[in-house]
Amino acid sequence: MTATAEPEVGKARLRKEDARLITGRTRWTDNITLPGLLHLAFLRSPVAHARITAIDVSAARSMPGVIAVFTGRDLADEQGSLPCAWPITEDMKAPNAPSLAVDEVNFAGEAVAVVVARGPYEAADALSAIDVDYEELPVVLDMAAALADGADLVHPELGTNKSALWVFDSAQAGTGGDVDLAIAEAEVLIERTYRQQRLIPAFMEPRSVVVDPTGEQYTMWSATQIPHILRLMVALTTGIPEHKVRVIAPDVGGGFGGKLQVTPEEVVSLLVARRLGKPVKWTETRSESLLSAHHGRDQVQKLTLAARRDGTVTGLKVELLADMGAYLRLVTPGVPILGAFMFNAIYKFPAYHFACTTVFTNKTPTDAYRGAGRPEATYAIERLMDELAAEVGMDPLAVRELNWIKHEEFPFTTVAGLEYDSGDYEAATAKAKELFDYDGLRAEQAERRARGDVVQLGIGISTFTEMCGLAPSRVLGALSYAAGGWEHAAVRMLPSGKVEVVTGSSAHGQGHETAWSQIVADQLGVPFEDVEILHGDTQTSPRGLDTYGSRSLTVGAIAVVKAAEKVVAKARRIAAHLLECAEDDVEFSAGAFSVRGTDKLVAMSDIAFAVFSAHDLPEGMEPSLDAEATFDPENFSFPHGTHLCAAEVDTETGAVRLRKYVCVDDIGKVVNPLIVEGQVHGGLAQGIAQALYEEAVHDEAGTLVTGTFADYLLPSAADLPAFVTDRTETPSSTNPLGVKGVGEAGTIASTPAVVNAVVDAVRHLGVNDIAMPCTPMRVWTAIQTGRPDAGGPGSTEAGGGLGSLSGGAQ
Amino acid sequence: MIPAPFDYVAPTTVDDAVRALADAGEDAKVIAGGQSLLPVLRMRLAAPTKLIDLGRVAELRGIREEGGHVVIGAMTTHYEIQRDPVVDTHLRLLRLATDTVADPQVRHRGTLGGALAHADPAGDLAAPVLAMDAEFVLCGMDGRRTVPAAEFFVDYFTTALRPDEIVVEVRLPKLTGWHAHYEKFNRVAQAWSIVGVAACLRVDGGVIAEARVGLTNMGSVPLRATEVEAALVGHPATAATVRAAAAHAAEGTSPAADGNADREYRQHLARVLTDRALTAAAGV
């Protein structure tokens, strides 16, 4: 790699993106207005399962400012079925998924009608004038009950609530032994059932879509992570030709997987705009978002870990129930399957079996949420390793060390069949222990236990890895995913020497504009400030597979590197021509080409202008330096790290306070340490929130009772500690930058670290599990009775919150 | 979300406000700081036909001393109460509880009278004013009347206010030199209380001379823990006294159950938090 004198990659560059965001000069989709813009409001089902026997929209239609009202019946012939791009098995059962319900509703919050009005207030007013008759049907909520013989069915036409069974077995795959044999011969068996509660991604910017039908192309602005996939999918769903659709993701306020979706509202907005020939906008309310945007997690994990008495693991059997909710959205069935390869984590299991049954219920569909499959797997194995340590009487770190892959054993092919390219678990753990003062805190823990202190101290460990950079296409194909995992980029040299970079990655807070600029500055030897990153518009960035699965840097940025290399290669030829030397004698450094051993040089910007004027180019060379590249990696990348959490548990109230959190992550080479640190902080907050605060709760009728931010508890600054973050650096060998992904690491690692800490604090009081989120009541009840799941799952009232708003107010 | 349409009037005197309320009838609502009401309106959990905004009634705002009392206008904001030296000196418990209400932005708009008239059992100010033996001055078409706090809170979100009445001011006896503490227990910082305990004590020569303990969210209305108070008075201000008294905190309570706390856990919390509130107040 050529480089400027002082490489940009590795610098803590302040972000280019900030200037507009800190001044309010923003382009959120909801900020967009167009002449004649009409506003949409969706009427949503208040019941979880019902047949729609009648809808009367006449009163709503006649209200002032109301242009039109459409029901599912009105759009039935054109709305198609919302896509699921991940049929995990040949025989997977998938229901028809209309954007607007036609005959029946299958979850509370499903859209049944849309009002089109002059303004958002008028649209909202008209909703209450729509009269829908529902004939209620039995509600299916619990997965185990849903699979029982004679169970009520979410989709009777499918004949079952089971969507698919997906199995991986190491003996069958030839990657390991027979797990049942390992279990039969085990000296120690750890059998546990863990629940991954239902979560809500809760990006801060509510979803919004604007469709303008007045040009040759339909232009759709959407608060989406996936403008490219969205363009293809709305085209395939509605039959509108792909080349007649342009999708723009302007400023997008967070996603976390929650905006990795083709939504009913996007499809309906497009259809309504087409019908009326007028631009339309829909912006959701927060309650609408919590209710109807896809949820995440929601698995029951039945786990059996076999081991020897000395702590050596011999087998792992994983049987999952994964709640799909009422429909299969874009990658719903694939989410738990992404975890299939991660339960064995960093440990050398000789035998492994994974079976996932995907189940329909009358709840909001689930889909990707930060980590998607991997947090669930990491939680399970990291909790189990603590349980194994307790069972065999070892320090939990020692049990891990006994079983993990040693740094000299890389590359290492796991029992799940993945090849881990690099890692050094010893180094990360050693550094984390030191930063944490592991021995000191263990001593304090012992002292508090001996003293019977009201506040007990627990230490939680998570030595995690993950597979990220989704990609590679052939692996995704083998997993039946409908698309590939490549990414596209183009580099355009402007005549003045400035650079435009087109990327298929679609940032929504990650700081790509800054990081990509750093990478390109090094590649081309141009100043950081001279690089402009173009993304998020299918017209300027025509090809791409967007941003999710920690793939932008490991795939998208590598495509940028490849394109830049092509630019340099072209420029080198022109430089040789201008310098009148052989191409082999040209050296490229710090943005200038020179003749080896002389002081003759020509700058990249001079070459850019020479190409523009095109007066004197090598024979047969086209007057352009521009280049594009599409990169498809050979393998995933495997970040890892050691996270240590000290939690104080108030044994009288059950309250948990995080006293110290240390993480040492190995994400390979770092482009921008500032951005990396920020990603880790935010990831930790979300993982901690799963452990302690967040849960989407439905009552027995299937109504979401955590439907506002007063009930669905996101932590604020006052609820989180300061984090100590550090890194080790083992470069990835699967890409030329040596980078791994970092977007999901903090979330994946932190949840088990926190719960392990909470359980560790009270294990001596007879507790070996507490269900997430570890609410004060659950912790206190576990201490009193050993029962892990007080108050839930599915307890019927959220408590406080909006309940406290529903009365009279002054 | 968007509130349903309503008419709006912003009177500038108490008399005009009361007349507006009487004229508007049953479906009118008074808006004070609006920090509970606006979310309710936006969620369309309520759809009043008319809002009577007290925000421009100057006489409802302010804090003054009247002999042995501090009188706080109903429209005085939480923020003003937090920063008022008279409150800090004579009504320390109220200041400490006000510090825990919602968040800074809400405290800038939210008012003492509004919060109390809202009568949310999870609200943090009712138990303290009950413990402090406050009186509510109400005004309606028939003039003014004074209602003790113990009679003001009637049920969930229900007070002794008649349909044409507003809260004018809250009169609180000075508890100068009393030790006070408000112990709030919730899941995240801006969440409502699962349980809260308001405690204040007057200690004379190492002996607890007077004690007041109020409980938040332990029933449909704020409660006085009278058994606890009785067990404190006349006893030395020690940890042992506090512990023994706090054991009575849940007596006679019938708290609601929800996802955050079942009845047993709430009653347990009441005992633990009462112990902590008294311990912090007494400094033992």
Place this chain on the structure above:
Amino acid sequence: MRITVSVDGTAYTDDVEPRLLLVHYLRDKLGKVGTVVGCDTSNCGACTVHVDGHSVKSCSMLAVQADGREVTTIEGLARDGKLHPVQQAFHDNHALQCGFCTPGMIMQAIDLLADHPDPDEETVRSGMEGNLCRCTGYQNIVRAVRDAAGRMRPGAGPEAERVEQRSAQLSGGE
């Protein structure tokens, strides 16, 4: 109803429905789209602006309640092309990622610093409890607010707004 509101130094007179939320007035009538809506229940704080120099959630206030008052939004902070010290500190400390919560965070931070010119970490964390962020884990936001405290000369906060407002309020008949 006819209202007159000063927003970021400009007086506006408009006829509005009583139910119009202040945040919608700012965004939809005045085009002040820098202020955003993040929730329905006043929990997230994304819509925070200053009214008469104090932070409020503009989703929990009616436009008619702002009649005669001075509103400052994120768009009114930079003076003479120079960022407010809190804006600068957010940039310098990487205190934002997607940036959606950022206007509210900055407005609340300025308010916090007016009351606590040199806050410790806990004061910052509790003073920002009414603002939710999903990206940053708050660590850099806390750092930015404390950093800004160090940079702010006396009077850079909204004290100035508040002083002006007291007289404005009086003349407004309060």
